[in-house]
Amino acid sequence: MKRAVQVLVLAALVIFGCWLWTVMFPSPEAVVRNRLNALAKTLSFKSGSGMISQAFRAQKAAEFFTTDAEIEVNVAGYDPVTMHGRDEVQQAAIMARSRLTSLKIEFPDMNITIDPGGQTAKVNLTGKADIPGERDISAQEFNFLLKKVDGQWLIYRVETVKTLSDMNVPGGGAASGLLMPRMSGRMPDALYRRT
Amino acid sequence: MILSVRRNLSGLAVQIMNKMETGAPAARFPEWLRIALVGRNPKRTLIRAAVLAVLCYCFFKLFVFKFIVLPVRVEGNSMFPTYHDRGINFVNRLAYRHADPQRGDVVGIRMAGPSVMLMKRIVGLPGETIAFEDGRLLVNGKAIDEPYLQHHSPAPPLDPVTLRPNEYYVIGDNRMNSDRGRIDRGRIIGKIAL
Numbered sequence: 452m453k454r455a456v457q458v459l460v461l462a463a464l465v466i467f468g469c470w471l472w473t474v475m476f477p478s479p480e481a482v483v484r485n486r487l488n489a490l491a492k493t494l495s496f497k498s499g500s501g502m503i504s505q506a507f508r509a510q511k512a513a514e515f516f517t518t519d520a521e522i523e524v525n526v527a528g529y530d531p532v533t534m535h536g537r538d539e540v541q542q543a544a545i546m547a548r549s550r551l552t553s554l555k556i557e558f559p560d561m562n563i564t565i566d567p568g569g570q571t572a573k574v575n576l577t578g579k580a581d582i583p584g585e586r587d588i589s590a591q592e593f594n595f596l597l598k599k600v601d602g603q604w605l606i607y608r609v610e611t612v613k614t615l616s617d618m619n620v621p622g623g624g625a626a627s628g629l630l631m632p633r634m635s636g637r638m639p640d641a642l643y644r645r646t
Numbered sequence: 647m648i649l650s651v652r653r654n655l656s657g658l659a660v661q662i663m664n665k666m667e668t669g670a671p672a673a674r675f676p677e678w679l680r681i682a683l684v685g686r687n688p689k690r691t692l693i694r695a696a697v698l699a700v701l702c703y704c705f706f707k708l709f710v711f712k713f714i715v716l717p718v719r720v721e722g723n724s725m726f727p728t729y730h731d732r733g734i735n736f737v738n739r740l741a742y743r744h745a746d747p748q749r750g751d752v753v754g755i756r757m758a759g760p761s762v763m764l765m766k767r768i769v770g771l772p773g774e775t776i777a778f779e780d781g782r783l784l785v786n787g788k789a790i791d792e793p794y795l796q797h798h799s800p801a802p803p804l805d806p807v808t809l810r811p812n813e814y815y816v817i818g819d820n821r822m823n824s825d826r827g828r829i830d831r832g833r834i835i836g837k838i839a840l
Contacts, residue, residue: 527825559759559761559762560757560758560759560760560761560762561758561759562758562759575758576758577757577758577759577761577762579762590757590762591757592757592758593758612757612758613827614755614757614764614829614833615755615764615766615816615825615826615827615828615829616827616828616829
């Protein structure tokens with residue numbers, strides 16, 4: 452019995468040591484993942500947040516991007532959006548906060564590829580947005596390109612990925628607005644894992 | 647009130663445990679039933695049951711619900727009336743392990759990963775030329791019957807599209823309100839089970 456306890460304690464110590472190692476010296480993939488999760492958290496907001504807090508968080512969100520960042524978002528049911536640079540990102544974040552009462556953004560799946568030099572990263576991810584007033588959750592696939600600037604991973608390009616080749620066909624999908632309210636950017640028949 | 651009920655219940659549990667530990671037969675249950683329910687040694691039975699429950703949970707959570715069937719919740723009406731909004735279903739990940747997807751199969755299509763998927767029906771197979779004309783599906787120029795449609799919803803027109811060797815054409819059953827398009831085989835996670 453005593454021996455078993457010793458083995459268990461040793462195993463626990465080894466697991467703790469491994470965990471501590473990954474926390475102290477994270478891999479570039481883990482750093483990028485944490486960075487994008489932090490971006491999702493910064494872009495999300497709850498109702499009742501003050502003007503100063505909103506402006507601060509919008510500025511903080513812009514700091515995740517390079518000064519010459521290019522963002523092209525074309526989500527079903529919404530007008531295509533193109534942004535250049537941090538200022539436009541910040542303006543868009545402020546505008547979103549003024550139009551919506553709350554927003555929850557998550558990136559549940561991330562496929563991260565770091566280039567051999569370790570200076571740029573390509574991330575294919577699913578963006579999930581829970582928008583108030585919309586019955587369903589919006590989901591869209593994106594490609595993010597990041598580069599290391601002064602030791603920090605910054606986003607310099609965001610582009611929408613069309614999961615289906617003919618999304619937004621005339622008269623079809625969310626673009627038709629037949630059964631959905633305007634600006635309902637939901638992905639029809641998205642299946643969400645029950646986690 | 648709640649506290650007193652709890653105290654009474656815990657008192658009862660203590661009495662039962664005391665009887666079990668002392669080996670005194672429970673007044674209400676015959677010996678064979680007691681053994682069948684809690685075993686000869688209730689403490690060991692409890693530990694065994696707890697370990698079994700944890701193992702079952704881990705087995706289903708880490709293996710069955712990850713690699714065999716994915717439990718999913720349907721969002722949206724593009725597969726209406728075949729599948730309803732907010733319905734619960736499963737994606738069978740093994741369905742296409744030894745077989746290719748067939749026309750009429752409803753499949754789960756991954757985005758960046760399996761956490762969020764699209765649910766669509768396969769109407770075009772690799773190498774075929776697909777078109778929609780007057781709301782009907784044309785495969786290689788011929789209109790085909792679609793027995794899987796519970797309610798015929800005419801699809802918006804589509805000029806002929808020839809699929810590459812690893813491509814499938816998918817669309818929802820509620821065709822006036824569904825995205826559609828070509829997808830690579832690698833995006834198909836599995837077949838909808840129910």
